[in-house]
Amino acid sequence: MSRSIRCLLSGCLLSIGLAVWSGEGTTYGTGVSAGEKVTIEALIANPDRYVDKLVQVEGIVTDVCPKRGCWMNITSQAGEQTVRIKVDDGVIVFPLDAKGRHARAEGKFSYRKLSKEESISYLQHIAEEKKQPFDPASVTSELTIYTLKGTGAVID
Amino acid sequence: MFGMQSTDDGDPVVNRRSWRYWFRVIHRDVGYLIAGLTLIYAVSGLAVNHIDDWNPNYSILQEQRTFAPIEDSTRMTEAELSATLGGALDLDATPQRLLRTGPGKAQLFYDGVTVEADLASGVAIVERVSDRPLLRDANFLHLNHPKGVWTYLADLYALTLIGMVITGVFLLRGRQGLRGRGKWLIGVGTALPLVALWLLRWS
Numbered sequence: 105m106s107r108s109i110r111c112l113l114s115g116c117l118l119s120i121g122l123a124v125w126s127g128e129g130t131t132y133g134t135g136v137s138a139g140e141k142v143t144i145e146a147l148i149a150n151p152d153r154y155v156d157k158l159v160q161v162e163g164i165v166t167d168v169c170p171k172r173g174c175w176m177n178i179t180s181q182a183g184e185q186t187v188r189i190k191v192d193d194g195v196i197v198f199p200l201d202a203k204g205r206h207a208r209a210e211g212k213f214s215y216r217k218l219s220k221e222e223s224i225s226y227l228q229h230i231a232e233e234k235k236q237p238f239d240p241a242s243v244t245s246e247l248t249i250y251t252l253k254g255t256g257a258v259i260d
Numbered sequence: 261m262f263g264m265q266s267t268d269d270g271d272p273v274v275n276r277r278s279w280r281y282w283f284r285v286i287h288r289d290v291g292y293l294i295a296g297l298t299l300i301y302a303v304s305g306l307a308v309n310h311i312d313d314w315n316p317n318y319s320i321l322q323e324q325r326t327f328a329p330i331e332d333s334t335r336m337t338e339a340e341l342s343a344t345l346g347g348a349l350d351l352d353a354t355p356q357r358l359l360r361t362g363p364g365k366a367q368l369f370y371d372g373v374t375v376e377a378d379l380a381s382g383v384a385i386v387e388r389v390s391d392r393p394l395l396r397d398a399n400f401l402h403l404n405h406p407k408g409v410w411t412y413l414a415d416l417y418a419l420t421l422i423g424m425v426i427t428g429v430f431l432l433r434g435r436q437g438l439r440g441r442g443k444w445l446i447g448v449g450t451a452l453p454l455v456a457l458w459l460l461r462w463s
Contacts, residue, residue: 164359166367171315183359183367197405200318200389204357204369235322236385 133196133256136160139210144180144187147213148250154213159252161187162208165198165259170234173197176257178207189254196254206260211252223247283427290420297417304402307395317396321388325349329382333364341366345377349384 139160147154147161166186167177176198179186189209191198218226224240226247231238275281307316327348333341341360343353345368355368355375364380377384400406404414429438429446436442 164357166359166361170318170320171311179359179361183361186361194403194405197403200320201372203374203389235320237324 130259135256136208136210136258144185148185151215157213159213160210165202165205165207168198168200168202170200178209187250187252189252191254202259207257209252209254209257211254213252215248215250218247220246283430287427287431290424294420300398301402304398308399316399317392319390319392323386325384325386327382330379333379
């Protein structure tokens with residue numbers, strides 16, 4: 105094999121290594137920087153104040169889209185308030201092993217109050233996605249879904 | 261001249277000034293170069309095609325377990341609750357993290373294991389997640405999750421494939437070439453996606 109071909113192959117392998125290495129970091133998308141820092145509790149206590157604003161939240165990753173990594177739920181340290189970080193398929197991919205890790209995420213905030221039927225349908229969809237049993241009778245209240253249209257995140 | 265003679269590397273002796281000769285050289289050597297990547301993309305393609313039926317990246321095992329209900333978990337410290345739950349579910353007493361996710365609910369996180377527990381009813385879902393070896397890496401590259409430098413390498417690979425198609429089409433002449441059965445096979449191969457599109461989208 106000539107020297108030039110060996111150099112070309114070495115360059116390709118080095119580039120592949122660098123590409124893979126750059127994807128293994130803990131910063132996803134554009135990371136977090138510009139958004140207004142707000143606690144999840146404050147966000148949920150006064151959601152209208154933050155609608156359509158770029159905000160930054162932090163907490164524990166409690167769930168991740170199991171197939172496409174296209175969303176993750178971040179729950180406050182206190183544990184009861186959750187915001188979903190939704191990203192476009194393939195643009196950012198959250199790893200399933202992020203569960204339980206501390207994360208910061210940034211994106212445009214929105215929220216939606218669901219009717220009882222919508223709440224059942226929503227939870228049923230989640231259960232199907234996770235292949236878990238679901239009993240519609242277990243839904244006793246209407247849900248409100250708090251979402252960041254995610255632009256970036258840092259997972260510790 | 262195409263004949264019975266061959267060179268040391270097995271190629272028939274052809275006129276080295278012919279474009280067909282160079283197409284053959286390009287097709288052969290570039291084919292060797294992209295063999296590995298083509299295999300990775302093809303295997304990953306098969307895997308992600310069926311994403312509605314299975315998870316191409318992770319193996320996820322879930323089991324529902326029961327334990328003695330914990331009536332008043334609010335009085336327990338995190339360490340006590342972790343130890344009680346971990347012990348009841350045959351897991352480590354010291355998870356990486358415990359979260360009380362609602363009244364009478366808790367989540368425990370271990371390395372590769374997540375537990376969602378309903379403390380009042382004594383029911384827990386234990387989920388074990390592991391990577392599918394090699395396949396997750398193949399999908400990672402195929403779906404361009406790394407972005408950055410890999411985007412340009414993947415572009416180069418796609419352009420190379422286009423080059424392979426063009427050189428491949430003109431490799432042979434005669435009855436087995438483009439003027440012979442080649443044109444019919446190309447026609448069938450091109451018609452296939454067009455017919456599928458017509459049936460699935462336009463009709």
